[in-house]
Amino acid sequence: MNSRELIELVEIKILDSSYTQPMILGRLNKGARRVAAMVDLPLLKSSATVQTGTGAYVALPSSENNAFHVDKERALIFVASQGQDKEINIMESWIKFLQKYPRLDEAYDVYDVCVRSRNLYYQGIPSTSDTLDLHFYRKPVPMRDNRDSEPDGIPDFLQEDLLVNFAAWDIFKEIEQDISGRSPETDKHRELFAGAVAELKSFVGEPDARPIHYEYDEGDFI
16 A cells, blocks of 8 residues: 555544644654564565774664664664674673673674664774674655555555554544543554554564574583
């Protein structure tokens, strides 16, 4: 479905002319980002390279067509060092990363990386710049208001159920907020959206398992 068709379906549901087409398009794109954050969509898998420098971090890819999905848990799938020709360990916890590298100034080859906000932190810091290959889930490219613009990465058969119901839910939360104690349209479209997400997860299947890296203290082998 294209963006115009999706906008028209939302208009039919909400019957409120105070919500303009650009406003509705914004809700549809918000819904696409939400879906991409909740489900590992295969068509949104992407890659890019970054260069290490003299500091402890580098900005994650942010171009509109290949932006790292910073709002998605475990968006970073795989990292490899070109200089070392090997995989780099991804640490999920920022606290554990800081506990291991409290000063973020270890001078060595890159061994661990951790995503923090819109940056990729790495330790150690190599004396010669290294190129890191990143594989990750990107944000969906926003739809434009035209007949050629379609949802990015979402299967065709679920686009209406996911995006139209999300946009209606998001709008009815505002429309019904002054109705004391009752929000039937909000509740209905939230449940429809949740059901569509469950169907999408079933269609996509289980996410790929990430390799587990084990760390040992020297005493473990005594």
